[in-house]
Amino acid sequence: MRSIKKKIVIVLALFLFLFSPQFIKLSVFGDDTPTSTSTQNSCVVSSSICKNQGITDCNACSDYLNKSQIDLRGKISNLQGQESTLKSQIAIMDNQIKLTEYQIEATQEQITSITLDIDTASKKISSLQESLNNSITVLLNRIVATYEVGTIQPLQILLTSGSASDFFTRLNYLKLAQAHDKKLIYDTQQAKVDYSNQKNIFEDKKKQILVLQAQLQAESDQLDQERQAKQDLLSQTQGSEENYQTILAQTEAQLASFQGFVISQGGASLLSNQTVCDGWGCYYNQRDNQWGGNSLNGTQYTLADSGCLITSMAMVYTHYGHRDVNPQSINSNSSNFTGIPAALLKYSITANGVSSQRIGASIDSVLSGGDPVIVGISYDGGPLPDHFVVLISGSNGNYIMNDPFTPNGHEISFTSHYSVGSIVEIDRVSF
Secondary structure, eight states: OHHHHHHHHHHHHHHHHHTSHHHHIIIIITTOOOSOOOOOOOOOOOOHHHHHTTOOOHHHHHHHHHHHHHHHHHHHHHHHTSOOOHHHHHHHHHHHHHHHHHHHHHHHHHHHHHHHHHHHHHHHHHHHHHHHHHHHHHHHHHHHHHHHHHTSOHHHHHHHOSSHHHHHHHHHHHHHHHHHHHHHHHHHHHHHHHHHHHHHHHHHHHHHHHHHHHHHHHHHHHHHHHHHHHHHHHHHHTTOHHHHHHHHHHHHHHHHHHHHHHHHTTOOOOBSSOOEEOSSOEEOOTTBTTTTTSBSTTSSOBHHHHOHHHHHHHHHHHHTTOTTOOHHHHHTOGGGEETTTTOEEOSEEEETTEEEEEEEOOHHHHHHTTOOEEEEEOTTSSSSOSEEEEEEEEETTEEEEEOSSSTTOSSEESTTTSOGGGEEEEEEEEO
């Protein structure tokens, strides 16, 4: 009898140990108990600028790049307030190029950081989900087993117990084990839900990366354009201050002519619903609110007040089948511009991958062949054109035009607004 009681005590002790909370925690979860979803990674600085400065901490790198951008913007602003010289303009361009480089580095740092977060978290979440699924299976089996034991009648427990104390201990333990298992599986399921939510958060971070990658591409394109603009300036001026001042004066004079025309017409207020497309092509208005307020190649001028030639060229593009081209298509390519500032349209341009040239011509001979003509008008009688329009048909001074400034200036009479004698430039467009 003593031997039997001894065996019962040993079995009970083993039973209590196996079903203790500490053993359950170790056997089911091991070291992967789902207590938190930490996604902290070892910081890796990717910025070459920060590395050159000896900065190895990610937060310090981000702070340095942001502060540098603020400082560079301040330098550019100060330089723009100085007298315009070749030296000051080169300094502005150099600082703008450097600013864009810092912006690119900052964007790349963000992409690197988020990519590391996603990679680490995805692996951890995947592992935890598998562990949680396995744990739930084990726990379900344990609960079934516990309740099967719990169906034993108290009388049976009493008969197999060595004493009253032993009887109550076994009875109470079954209740405690059942309650513990129910709570444990609830906590496990809740942890699974939490990890699922965490995964959704990181899916959002993946979307952030797509946005940052698009931003990075735009900044890279901007950097290329800024570097090219500097090379163009050096090429135009040949490093000569005298040449710089000459080009500056010519550009300012032409832009002043455009502004004078706009003032004479009552200002360049924005318009709506101006575009009209038909068998000829598309009529565009430079003041259309789709693009009229946009800066002319990043200068202080806008398409609404100085974009008559750009808009005229866009209309001609559509006549030859390139209907995806509009004024902003031409304006978005900085290589299309010259002058100081670079706000004057070159004679050779590219829009949406299609190149063209403006070539001097005779109005009637071009129109008779079914091709349009772009003409520059000196509204104030000066040597420079104040405005550009597209002549689409007619002869001997009786012309029909698309006027990019006049509201709804689609297929209207040229002489109802301007005189033939005011024409100072005539161009046909060759592709």
